[in-house]
Amino acid sequence: MLDDRKAAILRAVVEEYIETAQPVGSASVARVPGLSVSSATVRNEMGALERDGYLAQPHTSAGRIPTDKGYRFFVDSLTPTGRLDASQNQQVRTFFNRAHGELERMLSDTSRFLAGLTDYAAVVVRDAEDPARIRSVQLVVLAPRVVLAVVVLASGAIEKRTLELAEDADEMVVGAASARLASHLVGEIFGTSLRLPDSEVPDVDRVVAAAVRSLLPGEEPEYQPQVFIGGAARMAAAFDAVGTIRQVLGILEQQYVLVSLVKDVLDRGLTVAIGGELGVQPLSDCSIVVAPYEIEGEPAGTVGILGPTRMHYEQTLAAVAVVSRRLGQALSKGSEER
Amino acid sequence: MLDDRKAAILRAVVEEYIETAQPVGSASVARVPGLSVSSATVRNEMGALERDGYLAQPHTSAGRIPTDKGYRFFVDSLTPTGRLDASQNQQVRTFFNRAHGELERMLSDTSRFLAGLTDYAAVVVRDAEDPARIRSVQLVVLAPRVVLAVVVLASGAIEKRTLELAEDADEMVVGAASARLASHLVGEIFGTSLRLPDSEVPDVDRVVAAAVRSLLPGEEPEYQPQVFIGGAARMAAAFDAVGTIRQVLGILEQQYVLVSLVKDVLDRGLTVAIGGELGVQPLSDCSIVVAPYEIEGEPAGTVGILGPTRMHYEQTLAAVAVVSRRLGQALSKGSEER
DNA sequence: GCTGGCACTCAACGATACCGAGTGCCAAGG
DNA sequence: CCTTGGCACTCGGTATCGTTGAGTGCCAGC
Known part of the structure; x- marks a missing residue:
């Protein structure tokens, strides 16, 4: 697509422009070692590169600056083995x-x-779709009607959701719910639709259901x-x-x-x-x-x-x-x- | 400290400068309703205000802008009953x-x-000195030698610390440590130097000690x-x-x-x-x-x-x-x- | 096909003049 | 004695206008 010399010139322009932020003229390109041509030749080539959309001129009689296409060529031609100093x-x-x-x-x-x-x-x-397995689930009562659900994932991430209950929470009920959640959810993949069977205690099930609901993807705005x-x-x-x-x-x-x-x-x-x-x-x-x-x-x-x-x-x-x-x-x- | 007229003029200057970001001249101040004096009078007063350090002039023949002292006076003179619209x-x-x-x-x-x-x-x-009581403490094993300590505070805040153990963690040991931490620390104030007695199992105590250490104020960089x-x-x-x-x-x-x-x-x-x-x-x-x-x-x-x-x-x-x-x-x- | 040469272009820079907002001061008036 | 209209003065901002020089495009010669 671009012959060797054009490519070399384009690279030189990009490199110098990156350094100086100034439009690059043919003379400074011609000075680049390894490219032994005169500035006139460079000018001709740069004209061609501009026609092909790799370079642009802020105004007549200024140097050239790379276009997006020029940068793209430059980036694609980088050796993929970039090393840090x-x-x-x-x-x-x-x-x-x-x-x-x-x-x-x-x-x-x-x-x-x-x-x-x-x-x-x-x-x-x-x-958001951290597909990590659940390592731990726990409900903690913060205030009479406020319960915090804390989920620890294998990645070490912690997901937390505040639940507001319709009625005052009974420590025992929340404890039971917490235990049920732990026994059923640990080892599951977080974010999948989790579901667990009803127990015999409706109070507990209500809390469990609220917790599970809050953990569903997209349910909470924080799930992003x-x-x-x-x-x-x-x-x-x-x-x-x-x-x-x-x-x-x-x-x-x-x-x-x-x-x-x-x-x-x-x-x-x-x-x-x-x-x-x-x-x-x-x-x-x-x-x-x-x-x-x-x-x-x-x-x-x-x-x-x-x-x-x-x-x-x-x-x-x-x-x-x-x-x-x-x-x-x-x-x-x-x-x-x- | 400032007579009424000076104060009114200063306030007018500050208000206009806040609106326009332009140095304020005597003429526009004189136009302010409620202040019926000529621009010449305003000029005199502004000169005095400048001498007293409330106003400054970017250069001769420009209007005045408030100094920090001028703003300070303005702010202190605001009615404390600011209302939102x-x-x-x-x-x-x-x-x-x-x-x-x-x-x-x-x-x-x-x-x-x-x-x-x-x-x-x-x-x-x-x-950082959230003086909240601890509602829950739990250790979760993330990897063979990595344990996450999760502390839930009454405020709903969650503190978490990663512990790295010297040897592979035994689920039983970590479980026991977690239980000990929970029973001793729940209800305590987070951030105070927490201390708890040794149990009979040295392995457990080691994990407990590591967890407690990581929770001390200043111990971890995240404690800020x-x-x-x-x-x-x-x-x-x-x-x-x-x-x-x-x-x-x-x-x-x-x-x-x-x-x-x-x-x-x-x-x-x-x-x-x-x-x-x-x-x-x-x-x-x-x-x-x-x-x-x-x-x-x-x-x-x-x-x-x-x-x-x-x-x-x-x-x-x-x-x-x-x-x-x-x-x-x-x-x-x-x-x-x- | 490359190169030196040359006329041309045009942004950037500096000098110059001008404008006008704003000041400080003063003398007159209540 | 304070206020005020008047007035000369200051000086930053803007516009105008050359000048400069980096850079180009093109051409003729090697």
Whole structure:
């Protein structure tokens, strides 16, 4: 599709534009070692690249900047074996050695860590359909008519639901209900439609039913993917235009947009989505890099980076890949090889 | 300290500046109804107000803008009976009628709601020293050497700690430890140094000890106040200068700064802290408005707003006051009067 | 087919002038 | 003595206008 020289020139333009954020002229491309042609030749080629939609000119007599298509070519031509540099690798190692603790905190910490590692905004999405087995179910009375249902999943996640009863709860009844739930639900897959037979005590059954109902998927608004965002402020550093900053931050607060965005990209089988490919106008100057993470071999969520289209793709790809893998490992067992 | 006319003029300047973000000239102040003096008189008075440090001039031949001291006077002179307007009141009502669910989600939703209500960034801090009684303690085995300790507090909050054992856990041992913890700790105040006597089984005691240790204050990094921030993007809309936006967003991400800031303001017995009063340079163009909320009559956290110094103090004060009160009520029982 | 050369374009920058909002001060008036 | 209209003055903001220079497109020659 693109001959070698065009590809090399395009790569050079993208790389320089990523570094400088300035339109790239033919002269500086011609200076790139390994490409021994004159600036005039480069100009001709760049003209062709522009006709083919890989480059654009902000105005006549300015250098070229990559289009989404240009970035796409650049990203696709990256060697898939991106490596982190030594210091970053060290950071990853220390972070995951030190990081303990419970699932949500881990995800939240990871989002912050990843943001610091890449210097872009990081997103960690925990899939709602955590297909984890239930390790424990318990009902706790908080107030006369308020009962908290606490479910511990094998992943270490905790699901909790507040139930409000129609009448004052009897400790004994709740205790019995709790026991019934535990004996029937432990070992089941959370989120599937759980069902258990009636006992002989209607009072108990009522509480049990209320608890089961609250645990059904979609029943409670809280049953949606959890999103952890780290380093949103870095998006403010990535752009100069106040308008862009506002738009991007606005999107970052609409978590459902982010979630569907991330899902979408993964569904399309991509790792990177660039500018317009995101299909969200306010993010037309942004790209995202995503990678799913797995717990015990099961997909459990996604790690991603949101940055400007002119981000450092190679390093970001490597960072996201490494972090998603390590995160999965860290969550799969208490400790892996450490 | 300030005679009536000076006070009226100062108030007029602050109000107009809050609306327009433009330096206020003597002419527009003179037009304010109720203040029937000429612009020349206003000029004289404004000169005096400037000498006294209530107003400042960006440059000669521009209008005046309030200093922190000016805002302070303005805020202190507000009638403490600020009321929300009807539509906002309606919003509050619907939000708290609809809002259910478990503590953390409630706090997080509240922060977002409050941000939307006021159009500034909202902060909800849940005090770490939740002096709530323990309602339930349970150990759950997640992996051979990993045990999750789940503590349910009377407030509905859930504390969870991951324990890593030196050797593979025996279900029986963990069960026994869980039972011992439950029987000794339920009813105690969480966060106090909990202690319980040895049993006859050393294995069990080891697990119990590990669990108790992980629950001690300060022991785990997760033992810190939780912060929920809503509407951070609105700070980007509140300022024009990109530099300011970046600084403010940067601070918003350093949650510990926010927490100590909020604590500090409350400790000084204030409801509002303005610009330099915050003692954080990057926030010199910001003010915060805070109010503690109480669960069952006990202080349990803080609700706050971070906005530009030129924020609508009256409405914001009212909003923060109402929301903190309603939040406390909503958390105090499952349902209060509804 | 590449390259040096050249005319051309146009954003960015700086100098200059102008405008007008706003001030400080003063002298006259109640 | 305080207030007020008047007036000269200041100075940031905006518009105008060259100038500059990076960068282009094209062409003729190697």
